Amino acid sequence: MLSVVAYIAILIPSFLLIQFFYKAWWKPIRIQKRMRAQGIKGPSYNFLHGNTKEVQDMKIEATKTTLPTLSNEILPRVQPHIYLWTKLYGRNFLSWHGDRAELHVTEPDLIKEVLLNKNGVYKKSVGEKYMHKVMGDGLGIAEGKKWMTQRKLANHAFQIEKLKHMVPTIVGSVQNMLEKWSYHEGKEIDVHEEFRILTSDVLSKTAFGSSYVEGQKIFEKLGRLLSLVTANNLRVDLPIIGKLLNYYTNSEADELEKEIRESFMQIIRKRIEKKDSGELNYYGSDYLGLLVAANQETDEEKKVTIDTLIDECKTAYFAGQDTTMALLSWVIFVLAIHTDWQEKARKEVFDLFGDKHPTTSDNNLAKMKIVNDNDCKRNVSVISSSSYLTQISSL
Incomplete structure (x- = not known):
């Protein structure tokens, strides 16, 4: 009886240790190898923390610099890791949050394909545990019926x-x-x-x-x-x-x-x-x-x-x-x-509406040419590298 107890006492910790190393080391390495074979590169996986320390260090370093006056080039400041890794590994790359693989997609056509999800193959992420408390299982997370x-x-x-x-x-x-x-x-x-x-x-x-x-x-x-x-x-x-x-x-x-x-x-x-x-x-x-x-x-x-x-x-x-x-x-x-577009837009608003407020029956909304002009939109908006993040549960 004693030998059986001793055997179990050894077996259970061994099993848990093997399971831990499979999840925290073997599986991430296997996923990384398979993705690289398909041409998807990225920063190497680090045991336990993945790439989170690298990201944290880059964000701390980015905050030490000051943006140029009136600059809207904010991607290197708010997402320095995305900015760097797209340059090093291409528009689509793999990174790691702990032992969780994250595929970043920044090509517009691929982002559109993922978001449309016509075949239902892309599952929504449940989010981090704290973020899930913010949104729960609302419309952004729910699927199916x-x-x-x-x-x-x-x-x-x-x-x-x-x-x-x-x-x-x-x-x-x-x-x-x-x-x-x-x-x-x-x-x-x-x-x-x-x-x-x-x-x-x-x-x-x-x-x-x-x-x-x-x-x-x-x-x-x-x-x-x-x-x-x-x-x-x-x-x-x-x-x-x-x-x-x-x-x-x-x-x-x-x-x-x-x-x-x-x-x-x-x-x-x-x-x-x-x-x-x-x-x-x-x-x-x-x-x-x-x-x-x-x-x-x-x-x-x-x-x-x-x-x-x-x-x-x-x-x-x-x-x-x-x-x-x-x-x-x-x-x-x-x-x-x-400011040039600001003045043009302001003048158009006052020319069309004067001191009156827009209403739902006001046809002047459709007459706004400056605000709806494509050149104006390009000048008053910034299209930074969009990214869609999805979790790879298994490969």
Whole structure:
């Protein structure tokens, strides 16, 4: 009996050790060899951390330099590893996040093929553990039947006729922002922060029918959660002790996730109460209303769970606000560089609209030639190397 126990005591650690080295060494080396045989090169795999240390070092070094005045060549600054590796290994290359292989595709035609995914061969990444807490299994992550259900709801909520009804709300929010700016004439304004407030106000009102205060609380919590994503996106969890080393970060992320969930639950409960009290004939025609209605469905084919509802809310808040805020800030920055196009665009707007605000029935929108001119678009936008990142689970 003793010999059997001793044998098992030796066998189990040996098995775990073999499994560990297979996952952390043999498999990555095998994938790297096969990819190179197909012409896909990249930085060599390093045991445990992959290329994360290299990326971290390059990013630290990049922040030591200052961008030339009014330069929009930001790729070497924000993604120095992508900038360097595309030059060394070509437009498509392989890198490593720990023992996970990541294929970077920067050729536009291939990016289009991956994103269209006509044959369904490209699976969506579930994302890093902290990023998954931000978006959950929302529209950006869901696939198959679940994706179709969620996409249908989103399409219905943001169809063109409903977007037209949002215009007065959007115009009102922009007016409030510009009025506030008028009191800061001659002073510097942090437009990125201003656009953060603007987009959160618009999204809260148009998609969720909530107040700016309610929306602001959610955005602040999502922002704190995103800061954890940024701080840990290059961290590789070590086997066994990884969870212990990241205990406090994991605890903070879990707590933020619970708070965000409860904030959305409060908004959802208010919407249901308004319907039950007769204040609303239905749950509302905005995105939240459609999601709540789907959650209350008796038909299991159409019903969405409360977890899915909250994940969709998180996705809409994050994707709707963060991307728009960044785009508006970037447009203002590039127009500040290209003052000739700024003046042309301003003159066209005043010639067509004067002091009036655009409306959905205004034909002058289609008459804007400067803003829609291809040369203008090339001058006020930057097409940097796009990349699509996908995880290779097996080869």
